[in-house]
Amino acid sequence: MAPPTHSWSRLIRFIAKEDGKTYFGQPLQKGDIGLLYHAKKPLTAHILTCSPLLPTSKLTETLKTVQTLLSPLGREDVDEIRGMAAQYPPAGKAKVIPEVPGLFYKPRTTLTGPETPIFLPEATRGEGSDYEVEICAVIGKPGKDIPVEKAYEHVLAYCTVNDITSRGLAAKGGQVGFGKSYDTWTPLGPALISPAALGDPMNLKIETTVNGELRQKANTGDMNLSIAELIHRLSRGVTLETGSLILTGSPLPLERPAAPFLVHGDEVRVFVEGCGTLINSIVEEGRPSIKAKL
Template sequence: MSVGAALAASTPVPVRVFTGASALDASAEPTSRILTIQKLLPPLTRKEIGTIRCIGLNYRKHAKEMNLELPEHPTLFFKPASCLNASNAPLLIPHQATDLQADYEAELAVVIGRDARNVSVPDAMDYVLGYTCSNDVTARKHQFAGAQWGFGKGFDGFAPMGPCIVSASSLPDPSVIELRTVLNGEVMQEGRGDDMIFSIAEIVAYLSQGTTLEAGTVIMTGTPHGIGVSRTPPVFLAPGDDLRIVMSHGLGSLVNRVEYEEKPQRVTNGVNGHVKAVNGVNGVTEVKVNGIH
């Protein structure tokens, strides 16, 4: 059983403590100390990952389900570090996206282990520290409202990652990794790394041209077919949903329970200067006291 699934089942998980304060510390060594996990954190901190790089439309079957041509070059967009979320933490959908539009996207995330700039495809894998599960959570209406995807994919907590990083040295061929999204016990997505249009090495090399990929950089490498918006009828995330991104070869299960944020109240003038609350519009809070905004 993976760490994420075990903790979701309230099963104690003992772990060995390593020296060092970060997964990026190449000198970290195992100690004899054993502890039990109390709470899972993301494998890296916000400061370590910086801006999250994401590749869109990178699985052949996904392109087919969306009726789109295969891209000639990797399609890049970004998520801010504030998107970072942990396994076994709530996936909070902001009130701006609680009208049944939030969607899941299982993605293999690549972690860069040392600074990479202008690297070639044959050398690119030398810069990869390892791999982890990730979920490119997306508010579809906001995504499709404009030409850029960033706003609909950039809400707080919309990039859950974990529960662990599997080292590249123990997994030399990431194309064999199998990915699944399981929603309330039902398999929604199922794919494998060899369906990628651009390989991990090609992605790392491409993104490093003229740009330094610093150690700790996370690259989300695209999602397989089966996303909620492509289904008939569409399937979107609802409060109480049990959402799991499951990957093979030791990557384990990224587990999140979906919660909806309550819409804030709008406030308008009451009697004798007192205020009263009324329903807000589109999540905008307005304060009006004695006729003055």
């Protein structure tokens, strides 16, 4: 069955220049919103009447100007954040279908948006803070025991996400979630893309660059489990609520550089074809930075 239709094709959440209020809206400008915002290009959007998570939301003719681009969903919009581990095989290797998918949860306090700092707290110093580009599926219709063939009916939108991870702390714990749960460690954005506008989510280029150097490159079709299969498995005996985020997994990095992990001052860009580029800077605790806007 075809994915649900919307009155919008892509949405941003932003603080408006006209009144300082926060809105959801569909941008008028074409192209990669993350790159346009980074280049300080003017952005305007038709305002949505309410949260896109509500079935009554509609686009209006009212236009507002973007002052600050935010994560496309705020903490108050998100029900749960589910992350998937070991979703991509090594380059050139066959897919491995797990009996039980690797699952971890992240708190909503990890959410942040485009151009905001990713803070590395003292607790993570020397523990290998890392990047993970992923496509995120946003659940718009709650469901339990969802069949694979009906899984996409439950997806409201997709977006780009960077699942920041402490390699050292993830390895030392009994489960990986401890090394992924710090404030600002789930940058999300730059926009929500409707399923109809995106097309096939299982054939998209994804990549990460750090300071302009390519660190990850793959295709979502390389995943061990498709997004539909993930939704099916995650909903077996469990209700997926509206506003749930599913971080669908990240490819292994390309050949590691001499200094492989993130440090103060780095610029990280994660890109998902059709969803856009998410750009963030790295700030270590105790070093000067601007306050993140969540």
